[in-house]
Amino acid sequence: MSVGIDRSRRRFLAISLTASGALLIGATRRVRADAGSDLSPEWIGDDLTEVSPFVRIERDNTIVIGARSCEVGQGVLTSQPMLIAEELDVDWSQVHVVQLPYGYVDTAAGSANRYGEQSEDGSATVAQAWRDLREAGASARWLLVQAAARDWNLGAQTLRTESGQVIAPDGRRLSYGALARSAALIDLPKHPIALKKPEQFHIIGTPTRSVDARNIVVGRSHFGIDEYAADALVAVIARCPHLGGTLDSFDDHETRRVAGVIDVIEISAAQPGSAFDGPLAAGVAVLGENTWAALQGRTKLAIQWKPGPWAKESSSALAGAANSLLDNSPDGVKVRSDGDYAKARRQARHFIEARYEMPFLAHATMEPPSALIEIRQDRARLVASLQDPDGASQLIAQLTGLARKNIEIRMPRGGGSFGRRLHNDYVAEAVLVAKAAGKPVKLMWTREDDLQHDFYRPFGVHAMAATLDRKKRVTGWSHRCAATPCNDGDARLKDRSIYSGCLDVDGFPGGLLANLDKTFFSIASGIPRGTWHAPLQTFHAFAVECFLDEIALATKQDALKLRLDLLGEPRQIAPSSHGGAMFDTGRLAHVLKIAAEKVGWGVARSDGHGIGIACHFAFGGYMAHAFDVSMQGRELLIHRALCVADVGRVVNPLGVEAQLMGGTIDAISTTLHLAITLKEGQVQQHNFPDYPLLRMAQAPRAVEVTMVASDAPPTGAGEMGTPSAAPALANAIYAATTVRVRKLPLMPQLMRML
Amino acid sequence: MSNPPDPALESAKHSPVRPPAPLPITINGKPYFHDGDPAMPLLWFLRDTLRLTGTKYACGVGGCGACTILLDGKAAQACMTPMSAAASHTITTIEGLETQALHPVQQAWIEQDVTLCGYCQAGQIMAAVDLLKRKSKPAEEDIAAIGNLCRCGSYPRIRLAIARAAELMQEKK
Numbered sequence: 001m002s003v004g005i006d007r008s009r010r011r012f013l014a015i016s017l018t019a020s021g022a023l024l025i026g027a028t029r030r031v032r033a034d035a036g037s038d039l040s041p042e043w044i045g046d047d048l049t050e051v052s053p054f055v056r057i058e059r060d061n062t063i064v065i066g067a068r069s070c071e072v073g074q075g076v077l078t079s080q081p082m083l084i085a086e087e088l089d090v091d092w093s094q095v096h097v098v099q100l101p102y103g104y105v106d107t108a109a110g111s112a113n114r115y116g117e118q119s120e121d122g123s124a125t126v127a128q129a130w131r132d133l134r135e136a137g138a139s140a141r142w143l144l145v146q147a148a149a150r151d152w153n154l155g156a157q158t159l160r161t162e163s164g165q166v167i168a169p170d171g172r173r174l175s176y177g178a179l180a181r182s183a184a185l186i187d188l189p190k191h192p193i194a195l196k197k198p199e200q201f202h203i204i205g206t207p208t209r210s211v212d213a214r215n216i217v218v219g220r221s222h223f224g225i226d227e228y229a230a231d232a233l234v235a236v237i238a239r240c241p242h243l244g245g246t247l248d249s250f251d252d253h254e255t256r257r258v259a260g261v262i263d264v265i266e267i268s269a270a271q272p273g274s275a276f277d278g279p280l281a282a283g284v285a286v287l288g289e290n291t292w293a294a295l296q297g298r299t300k301l302a303i304q305w306k307p308g309p310w311a312k313e314s315s316s317a318l319a320g321a322a323n324s325l326l327d328n329s330p331d332g333v334k335v336r337s338d339g340d341y342a343k344a345r346r347q348a349r350h351f352i353e354a355r356y357e358m359p360f361l362a363h364a365t366m367e368p369p370s371a372l373i374e375i376r377q378d379r380a381r382l383v384a385s386l387q388d389p390d391g392a393s394q395l396i397a398q399l400t401g402l403a404r405k406n407i408e409i410r411m412p413r414g415g416g417s418f419g420r421r422l423h424n425d426y427v428a429e430a431v432l433v434a435k436a437a438g439k440p441v442k443l444m445w446t447r448e449d450d451l452q453h454d455f456y457r458p459f460g461v462h463a464m465a466a467t468l469d470r471k472k473r474v475t476g477w478s479h480r481c482a483a484t485p486c487n488d489g490d491a492r493l494k495d496r497s498i499y500s501g502c503l504d505v506d507g508f509p510g511g512l513l514a515n516l517d518k519t520f521f522s523i524a525s526g527i528p529r530g531t532w533h534a535p536l537q538t539f540h541a542f543a544v545e546c547f548l549d550e551i552a553l554a555t556k557q558d559a560l561k562l563r564l565d566l567l568g569e570p571r572q573i574a575p576s577s578h579g580g581a582m583f584d585t586g587r588l589a590h591v592l593k594i595a596a597e598k599v600g601w602g603v604a605r606s607d608g609h610g611i612g613i614a615c616h617f618a619f620g621g622y623m624a625h626a627f628d629v630s631m632q633g634r635e636l637l638i639h640r641a642l643c644v645a646d647v648g649r650v651v652n653p654l655g656v657e658a659q660l661m662g663g664t665i666d667a668i669s670t671t672l673h674l675a676i677t678l679k680e681g682q683v684q685q686h687n688f689p690d691y692p693l694l695r696m697a698q699a700p701r702a703v704e705v706t707m708v709a710s711d712a713p714p715t716g717a718g719e720m721g722t723p724s725a726a727p728a729l730a731n732a733i734y735a736a737t738t739v740r741v742r743k744l745p746l747m748p749q750l751m752r753m754l
Numbered sequence: 755m756s757n758p759p760d761p762a763l764e765s766a767k768h769s770p771v772r773p774p775a776p777l778p779i780t781i782n783g784k785p786y787f788h789d790g791d792p793a794m795p796l797l798w799f800l801r802d803t804l805r806l807t808g809t810k811y812a813c814g815v816g817g818c819g820a821c822t823i824l825l826d827g828k829a830a831q832a833c834m835t836p837m838s839a840a841a842s843h844t845i846t847t848i849e850g851l852e853t854q855a856l857h858p859v860q861q862a863w864i865e866q867d868v869t870l871c872g873y874c875q876a877g878q879i880m881a882a883v884d885l886l887k888r889k890s891k892p893a894e895e896d897i898a899a900i901g902n903l904c905r906c907g908s909y910p911r912i913r914l915a916i917a918r919a920a921e922l923m924q925e926k927k
Contacts (some may be wrong), residue, residue, distance in 0.1 A: 073871025073906050209867040216872040217860040219808020219848030223873060226807035234802070259791060290802040291811075292794040366812050366820060366873040366905045415810075415873025416905050447813040654867050658908070662870050665907025688817035688903065697898040699909040 054084055054136045061164055061177035063090050066100040068115035070387050072414035072421060074718040075655035078211045080129050082651055086203040087137030087196060090164040097211045102389035102409035111404060119388040130713050134195050142193045147183035148174050198711065207654035212413065222412045224385030225370040232372060232440035233262055235433045236294045238301050239281035239453050240269065243526030243681045244308030247282045254300035255286055260293025265436045267429065280425055281453055285433045291444055307681055310526025315459070315677040318523060319357060322461035322482035325521040326355070332480065332519040333498055336505050339515035344476025348467035352554045356464070356543040357743040359675035361457040361532050364691060367415020368450045369426035374440035379406045385414030387421035395424050399431045419531035423455050451691055452683045455530025456676050458484045458502055462543035472555045474566060476515035479503065484525040486535065498522050501531065507540045508617070511573035511583065512566050527678060537618045537723035545614035545727030550740065560596050560613060564589055581620030587646050588617050591624040594706060595644040599626035609639060610736025614728035621715040622646040625664065625728035629736050634751060636733065638668065641700040647720055648712035656717045661703040663721015669694035671726040672747045777841035782850025788837045796840045797821045797832035800847060808848035808876045819902030822877040823847050829884035848876035851883065858926065859883050862919035870906030878902050882916045891920055
């Protein structure tokens, strides 16, 4: 079946011709040619034409495709152009991909983005692009075919395309490049243009290597931190280490003595509710001719900080507060209440409960935050590794008073994000410093800055309880969570419910059980919180999927069968709280069964290995993990790590496999070893030695990824590899050791308990 | 508020006592001189002075390997190597690895599509080059002993790429 183009989307498409005769298919209304340009030079070449393109076809048949999303390691620089190239019907080897800049444009209707959505949130990138980028490619192809039809005086329906050429029934061929000029003069039709049928795909579904691979292996790929400007000073900031603390006084005499130090500037703390998307720490910025000078200058600052209202905060106090709320408080926010859990509790034959404690986590992107900003009289230019250029644009406009159309933003490749770059705090800091200095500034963060001043995944304790009848069927479920909510102090999230990011209304077993209670207790904290690699999902899935194994053990049931029984007959369950994806219980059961079979679930073992499984549904995708582990003395050996995913149609199998492999390894790393802890209102971790990310020797040799074939639209995989991996690993460790660790990180607890 | 300029300090700035002698260093086959702070790590000389940005900053304490370079052919952390120690030595950075063609390690890296975000990869490649110089047929344990951090979790593909690079280097011989 062909899929038509939704007419309402046609307004996104623009066609134009550059002065040298290149055809441009853009993503906004048709715009006059030669009206000046704010397009990037690498995109437009010498031709300055105001359009907003995805596709440029040169007369020599070079196909240039623009990628609109921020590449931070999720592979969009490759997967998005694949969608366009598929419908355009060119060979991937003909394609040259360029990163598009941020596409802000003023329109009569208000602010808009010439490229569509460029800010990443959740695994939506590929799913969103699935429609509009294929349409852009199909429209370009349609125009080229029409141009050839006119040239040959043949019916367009008699023509076909292949490898960037239009082919007539008699075998005559015209290259897209030769047709570009005349194609640009044709209007798109009112009727929808047919997209390819899946069986016609020759790029979508084909394993495709990263388009940046060559540049990366020769050191030529530029990340945000690699940007320099001739007159920019390098700034580093000494930030207040006390949560919510302030600057009392400082002495910069020694700092100013350091060769290469140019200036020292005080930065006030920005508190919740300000223009910023989260609090900024108070600090003192040191500006130098180079990074080393600025860093040396910073070490020479003598600063007196004033601890703020959170001076007593500690991880142990937070855990105490959480447990006390869960023990004693009759209150809490009712997140979900289905049926009559209290009655199920009274009638229960079996009652199981357990608590799971999850620490704060840092993103620790390999490339720490940095931002290069130039503020001129009437313009500003930002170059930084970003995930939310739209937010950065708004922020710069607020801080400088400049019109957004005069703020240029470029997003080079980013060295990881995992949600970190959804915050533009480092952009705000760079703007404040540049304004005060009156000079362009490149703000650098050190690893210490990064681990001490992140937007951490929340801390929380999950109190789980389940009731079962005499046939050991689960009849009721209670999930009470006491946590430091995500949206404290983040103005962008103020309208969201307090439990968002901590407790999922629709999370498992939502919709599967008659009697279900979910309650949230908020714990006050001074530490900034934010989203972290599938934030809600990783936080939620660990408690639920570990608890399922504990129920199975306590009632002597098979943990796989228990899950499959709960999932029941394949059916669609609509989300109760929002317009999100339907939950197909059959698809989740399917991936779980595959994982169990592949890992050898239920096969008796005599080698001391432990097997664990878990599954999770999120973002419209279905995931199961299985682990095979053993202990060798005090060392954990991960013999096998399996990941089975149904994430809809896979655009780039090589890319999705990498995401699932990476997500699984992230889960292993954080589950076993990582925590951000607080003492006396200060983050205790400073650098990799005390935030020990997994190294190769501790990682499994392989992550065995299985992608279930699916015709469903793609859901994206960037966040899918993580949530079910953590509980599957913990369940495997239990199976190998009979030690159930309910507090993360797991290894320090396990070593204590063994 | 920042302090007003100190006159004594200002004059001291403009008449340095004794400028350090420029330090000679060879990077990717080209001679350079460093006339700044001899304590400046090689990392910042490469990045800020020469704009050889393929060598990455990620921790500054020798804890991650993102800044791995070859010093006289052996892996070293540029963030832990002051210019005074690097002086008179020969440095190879990721930009200098490709000569007539891609180094087999670079080629294997592309073949195995190792890259996720890509930020740590230059350091990983330099560490792999160092390993394969020492051991042309590295065992699994030798490969696993590379301690460079990858936050994206590309380790399984790094293993495959190093094994593939070892093959390519054997074929060349």
